[in-house]
Amino acid sequence: MYLDTANLMEIAEAIKTGVFQGVTTNPTILLKEKTERMKQIRGILDLGVSKLYVQVLGDSADALVEDYRRVKSVNTENRIAYKVSMDVHGLEAVKRIKEEDPDAEILGTAIYSADQAILGALAGCDSVAPYVNRMENNGVNPFEAIEKMRMFFDDRGLSCTIVAASFKNTNQIVGALTSGAHTATIPYDLFLQMINKDVAGKAIRVFNQHGEELEKLSR
Known part of the structure; x- marks a missing residue:
């Protein structure tokens, strides 16, 4: 999976887990950090992220290609992938x-x-990112759409993968993955919700307490 953030502290903590293949960003996420775009990109790469997705900007093909070249200039060890x-x-x-x-x-x-x-896959995209929550908000069933994408790609032997994005809750993440998305990009808060369950936390505390009691018996 991928982590959908540009926050350096969140990235540093999350990559320790070994769960994430890389980081995805967009202009909105980068703006939240109140740091010049290229400086923030370099800061993320400096954390040792294996792959960083950066969205190219522009309202024309010329502008998008020009911004791609600008971003590519900081593409350390080819670790940047491009969102279009x-x-x-x-x-x-x-x-x-x-x-x-x-x-x-x-x-x-x-x-x-x-x-x-x-159309994105046929144009040459290596992957596509369906916006799950936004699709639901616009009356589109994202899980049926993902099933159709995956069926089309698989039936025709296309190498394009599905990176589900835009989530409001963890059920949407699981729904996207079980509908055929190859992976997902998720915000840090939903990552924590996926792993930090209250009932599991209680069990873990009991295990640790009993472990301490066992240690006392061995002294």
């Missing part, structure tokens, strides 16, 4: 970026439907 929003300009940008650098890893983002994801 999936509209008609994004499709063109994906094609041009792949022509310029076939090894560039591209995640088609802002996916709200199966057909949008299919």
Whole structure:
């Protein structure tokens, strides 16, 4: 899975667990950190993150490709992958970026439907990110859409993977994964909710208490 944040403290804590393959960001997430974009990107890379997704910015294919080149200039050890929003300009940008650098890893983002994801895959995206909670808020069943994406990709032997994103609760994360998403990118607070269960915490405290009592018996 991936961690959806640009907060250095959250990233430093989360990567210790071994659960996360990397970090995903977007302009909104980066803005929360009140730090210049490239400086924050370098700071995340300095934490030893294996892969960092950075969204390229622009309202035209030319602008998107130009920003890709700007981000690529800080692509330390090829650890940056590129997020491209999936509209008609994004499709063109994906094609041009792949022509310029076939090894560039591209995640088609802002996916709200199966057909949008299919076009992204056909354009050359290595992965696509359906926005689960936002799809639900707009009357789209995200789990059915993910099933359709996965079926299309698998039936045609496409290597494009599904990175589910945009979650409000942990049930949505599990629903996306069991519907066929290859992986998911989740915020730090939902990661903590997934692992820190009250009932489990009580059991762990009892185990530790009994462990201390056993140690006393051996003295």
